[in-house]
Amino acid sequence: MNEQRRDILDMLAEGKITADEAERLITALERTQPPAGTPAVRPKYLRVVMEINDEGESGRLNVRIPLQLLRAGVQLVALVPPKALDRANVELDKAGVPLDLKQLKPEQLEALVEHLDEAIVEMDMEPDGHLRVFCE
Incomplete structure (x- = not known):
């Protein structure tokens, strides 16, 4: 699990955000990050x-x-x-x-x-x- 996802879950556990807000944040996070295992930069x-x-x-x-x-x-x-x-x-x-x-x-x-x-x-x-x- 990456740090940003863990931070979102920690905020949820601490009651700082709701489950719906955590779900929206995680969905937005997944859209901005490349899938696991894909290189950040394609070789040239x-x-x-x-x-x-x-x-x-x-x-x-x-x-x-x-x-x-x-x-x-x-x-x-x-x-x-x-x-x-x-x-x-x-x-x-x-x-x-x-x-x-x-x-x-x-x-x-x-x-x-x-x-x-x-x-x-x-x-x-x-x-x-x-x-x-x-x-x-």
């Missing part, structure tokens, strides 16, 4: 950060991709002719990227973004590397 970027220190050489990758760009890209896939998608899938497969562009749907991306909102993917790479993927 997908961030990929990778650091590698291998045999005296070091490298760093720091990519920040606007989620709007990803959303637009998924929607644009619907405009690509099926034969072109087939060829793109073959090339992706050759490059070791097991991704089927025909299967991408905007609602899947939205579900992914929702789940990534609170998730952080971190991976330690051998011998001295680190990968981190998150939304911000």
Whole structure:
């Protein structure tokens, strides 16, 4: 229970307000607050950060991709002719990227973004590397 709701119930218990007034206050409070579990701010970027220190050489990758760009890209896939998608899938497969562009749907991306909102993917790479993927 949040503090404001508890304050309203305390005022009711102390007789400072009536049950009807408490109900109206709680209803108004629920309208102004986002549902529990929803983020206060929607993420705007997908961030990929990778650091590698291998045999005296070091490298760093720091990519920040606007989620709007990803959303637009998924929607644009619907405009690509099926034969072109087939060829793109073959090339992706050759490059070791097991991704089927025909299967991408905007609602899947939205579900992914929702789940990534609170998730952080971190991976330690051998011998001295680190990968981190998150939304911000």
